[in-house]
Amino acid sequence: MSDEFKSGSNLEKVLKSGKFAVTGECGPPRGADPEVIRKKSKILKDKADAFNITDNQTSVVRMSSISSAVIMIQEGLEPVMQMVCRDRNRIAIQSDILGGAALGIKNMLCLSGDHQKFGDHPQAKNVFDLDSIQLINTVKIMRDEGKFLGGDEIKGVPKLFIGAAENPFADPFEIRAPRLAKKAVAGVDFIQTQCIFNLKKFEDWMKQVVDMGIHEKVYILGGVTPFKSFGMARYMANNVPGMDVPEELLQRMKNTPKEKQADEGIIIAVETIKRLQEMPGIAGVHIMAIEWEEKVGEIAEKAGLLPRPVV
Amino acid sequence: MVIGERKPFDEIMKMLEGLKKIAVMGCGGCVTVCLTGGHDEVRVLSSQLRMARDKEGNPIEIIEKTLERQCDPEYVEQAESVAKEVEAILSLACGAGVQFMAERYQNLPLYPALNTTFVGGSKKEGYYVERCQTCGECKLYFTGGICPIARCSKSLLNGPCGGSTKGKCEIDPEVDCAWQLILDRLKSLNQMDRYSSMMPVNDWRTNRDGGPRKMIREDFQR
Numbered sequence: 001m002s003d004e005f006k007s008g009s010n011l012e013k014v015l016k017s018g019k020f021a022v023t024g025e026c027g028p029p030r031g032a033d034p035e036v037i038r039k040k041s042k043i044l045k046d047k048a049d050a051f052n053i054t055d056n057q058t059s060v061v062r063m064s065s066i067s068s069a070v071i072m073i074q075e076g077l078e079p080v081m082q083m084v085c086r087d088r089n090r091i092a093i094q095s096d097i098l099g100g101a102a103l104g105i106k107n108m109l110c111l112s113g114d115h116q117k118f119g120d121h122p123q124a125k126n127v128f129d130l131d132s133i134q135l136i137n138t139v140k141i142m143r144d145e146g147k148f149l150g151g152d153e154i155k156g157v158p159k160l161f162i163g164a165a166e167n168p169f170a171d172p173f174e175i176r177a178p179r180l181a182k183k184a185v186a187g188v189d190f191i192q193t194q195c196i197f198n199l200k201k202f203e204d205w206m207k208q209v210v211d212m213g214i215h216e217k218v219y220i221l222g223g224v225t226p227f228k229s230f231g232m233a234r235y236m237a238n239n240v241p242g243m244d245v246p247e248e249l250l251q252r253m254k255n256t257p258k259e260k261q262a263d264e265g266i267i268i269a270v271e272t273i274k275r276l277q278e279m280p281g282i283a284g285v286h287i288m289a290i291e292w293e294e295k296v297g298e299i300a301e302k303a304g305l306l307p308r309p310v311v
Numbered sequence: 312m313v314i315g316e317r318k319p320f321d322e323i324m325k326m327l328e329g330l331k332k333i334a335v336m337g338c339g340g341c342v343t344v345c346l347t348g349g350h351d352e353v354r355v356l357s358s359q360l361r362m363a364r365d366k367e368g369n370p371i372e373i374i375e376k377t378l379e380r381q382c383d384p385e386y387v388e389q390a391e392s393v394a395k396e397v398e399a400i401l402s403l404a405c406g407a408g409v410q411f412m413a414e415r416y417q418n419l420p421l422y423p424a425l426n427t428t429f430v431g432g433s434k435k436e437g438y439y440v441e442r443c444q445t446c447g448e449c450k451l452y453f454t455g456g457i458c459p460i461a462r463c464s465k466s467l468l469n470g471p472c473g474g475s476t477k478g479k480c481e482i483d484p485e486v487d488c489a490w491q492l493i494l495d496r497l498k499s500l501n502q503m504d505r506y507s508s509m510m511p512v513n514d515w516r517t518n519r520d521g522g523p524r525k526m527i528r529e530d531f532q533r
Contacts, residue, residue, distance in 0.1 A: 086465070090512065112472045115464050117482045126465070133469040134512045149512060167473030175494055175506075179470045182509055194473060241474035241481035 006143065006189060007161035009106035010078045011050040013311040014284075015190065015219045020277060021284025022305050023080065023192065023221060024048040024296045026072065028063035034071050037063070040293050041075035047297035048287065049308055050107055052192070055082040059119025066096060070103045080163060081105045084113025089129040090138065090149055097142060101158030109163040109192065110135040133186045136164055140187030162187060167194035168205035169244035177208035184217045191218055192286040195225040195236070198244040199275055206281050215281030222276040225288045226295055227265035230254045266299060273303040312341035312432065313405040314439045315348055315425035317356070324363060326422045327401065330371065334397045335360070335424070336390060336412070337377030338404035345439055348403030348425055350377040356403070356424060381408030387415045394419055430461075447517025447524065453505045455496035462489035468510040470494075 005012055014021045024044055029036035044051055051072065055065040069079035081100050088096065100108065112132040116124045130138060138149055139162050146157045164183050168176050180191065196202045202222070209215055227233040230253040237245035249268065256264040269287070276282045285305070289295045300306050327333060335357045342348025357373045364371040374393050379386040381404035390412065394400065399420040402409045406427040413421040429441035444461040450468070451458060460466045464482045471490035474481025478491045497503050515521065 112465055112467060115474070115482045117464075128466045129515065130512055131465070131467040131469050132472075133509060137509065138512070165473065170471065170473045171475045171477055171488070172471070172491055172494055175470060175490075178507060182469060182507070186509055241476055 007106045007159045009050065009161045010311065011080065011107050012161045012189070014049045014309060017309070017311050019309050019311070020305065021219070021221060022048040022300055022308065023050050023052060023284065023286045024293070025052040025054065025286070025288045025290075026068070026079075026293060027054050027057060027291065028065065028068035030060070030062050032063065037068050037071040038075055041072050041077050043293050044296055045075065045077055046308060047300055047306065049284075050078040050080050052080040052082055052109060052286075052288075055084045055111070055113070056087065056119070057082075057114065059086070059114050059116040059121070059124075061120060066100050066103065066105070069100065069105050073104050078107070079105060080107040080109050082109045082111060083135070084111045085128050085130050085132060085135055086113030086116060086126050089127050093130065093135065093138065094142065094148055097139060097158050097160070098154075098156075101160060102156075106159065107161045107163060108139060109165065110139065110188070111165055132164060133182055136162055136183055136186040136188045144187070161189050163190045163192060164188045165194065166191050167242045168196075168202055169194055169198060170242040173201075173205075176205055177212055177214070180209060180214055180218070181212055184214050188218055190221060190283075192221045193223040194242060195223045195288060196272055196276070197236075197249055198246050199272065200246075201244060203279065206279055210281040215283075219283035220281060221284040221286040222272075222279075222282055223286045223288060224269050224272050224276070224299070225290060226269040226292065226299060227253055227261070228292060229258070229261045229265070230256070233265075266295060266302065269299050270302045273299070273305070277303075312344055312430070313407070314345050314428045314431050314441075315342045315403075315405050316428050317347050317352070317403075318424055318426055320359060320363075323356075323401065323422075323424055324360070327360070327371065327399070330398045332372040332374075332397050334374045334376060334390070334393045334400045336381070336393075336400050336402045336404070337375075338381040338402070338408050339377055340380045340382065340404070340408070342403060342405055342408075342425065343377075345433065346437060348405070352403055353377055356401075382411050384411070384415065387411050390416070445518075446513075446515075447521075448514065450510075453510065454493045455500060455502065455505075457489060457493045457496060459489050459493060462487070462492070468513060470506065 026040050053065045053069045056062055065081050069081045072079045110132050116126050146154050166180050233250055233253045236243050273285050276285055287296050287299055335353050337350050337353035338348050353375050357375050376393055394416045401422045401424050402412055403424045409421055409423045430443040431439050431441040433439050446460050464480050475488040480486040480488045
């Protein structure tokens with residue numbers, strides 16, 4: 001990795017400095033009230049290096065990722081603008097990249113997007129003009145070559161730190177590391193993984209990643225989600241595609257008295273982070289406290305990750 | 312072949328409101344093979360319509376006819392005598408057939424009795440599955456003979472998304488993950504190198520996105 005910054009984002013600087021990075025996540029509201037983002041921002045401020053703003057996650061209509069990210073910037077936080085391929089063709093994608101960069105967004109996460117079947121508009125037409133790997137490559141071409149996909153020169157090149165997701169627990173397992181390698185070739189700078197509950201499987205995947213040398217080209221942040229309750233753990237185990245929650249973890253949550261389950265969820269999350277900190281090739285952690293933003297700080301604190309470094 | 316599915320009976324009845332004499336026109340092509348628009352289906356639908364209208368005390372006269380193909384002017388021509396006798400034609404052809412008929416019989420309403428669903432084939436009798444989305448630029452060489460555009464729910468070109476679980480697609484446990492199938496097959500063919508290179512952004516001009524398509528055999532145009 002060269003000496004110059006690709007985007008100059010705080011997240012890039014922290015990762016490049018070799019410090020263990022922390023990212024968080026913030027879901028935009030289902031309405032036009034900016035106060036929801038401002039309130040969440042106040043809770044999240046200084047608890048992580050950057051914060052993902054989801055893009056109509058689970059295909060449910062919400063305030064746009066770009067505008068939510070801008071509100072977050074106004075509150076003094078650094079956003080990671082998520083963008084899915086489900087809702088935009090390459091014209092809209094490139095246009096939104098320019099717009100986002102113009103408004104001060106410096107990190108972007110490239111995703112395929114959940115199928116609209118899961119959302120509140122299952123009747124919608126999906127786009128998928130590009131896939132997530134092609135989207136990564138598109139941002140890289142725009143940033144590093146200063147060109148649009150169509151070949152024309154960009155005047156005012158968007159400088160974005162390019163992220164993507166990877167789910168080591170989806171099938172086929174043996175393709176998951178090679179698929180990450182494809183994302184590296186496409187030009188991704190950092191990866192946030194799916195929520196890690198099955199640490200054994202995650203270690204197996206990381207070993208492949210390290211053996212292939214991908215961790216030397218791409219920063220890998222392990223995904224951590226605290227269980228709020230046994231019910232949530234069970235729901236994630238049975239109802240969320242591509243999620244791997246081991247039986248022993250379910251039992252641990254089940255055997256915890258109801259009023260203590262939230263605390264136990266936090267303890268498990270902190271234990272997971274400690275394991276990730278020792279794992280070769282892991283550059284940081286992505287804490288996804290779903291509609292439980294106030295816990296990001298507590299988890300980071302308990303894992304010894306606060307205060308966040310100033311770089 | 313083109314697969315079609317009969318529209319709900321009530322929807323067909325509504326289209327025919329106010330009509331006293333129609334033709335129910337089958338097609339001897341794809342929709343005969345997939346058992347929705349051939350001679351037999353014309354007979355069944357016509358009987359159903361007659362009975363339903365008799366029950367309402369509002370009888371309808373129906374001429375039954377099945378053309379060799381409704382997407383070919385040569386056969387479309389053969390409906391001419393029937394067309395002169397009726398107020399409308401209810402066609403059991405695919406969308407292409409209905410439109411070829413409508414183009415030929417300008418003054419006659421042409422109504423579709425089928426929903427044209429997809430290009431596919433039969434796994435067994437009465438069981439049809441989609442296989443091609445007619446994107447106009449076949450990629451099957453790279454993907455082990457299994458099409459990610461038609462068979463991946465997100466038409467992803469560079470591998471499975473994070474929702475692939477035990478060989479099934481995230482949208483439905485009954486749906487195979489196309490990329491699991493592709494990778495299994497590439498592996499068995501010893502062609503995994505075709506997966507590792509990045510499939511570039513697709514040129515959708517050959518797809519419907521480039522506007523309505525045509526294919527001209529110049530050697531036949533003389």
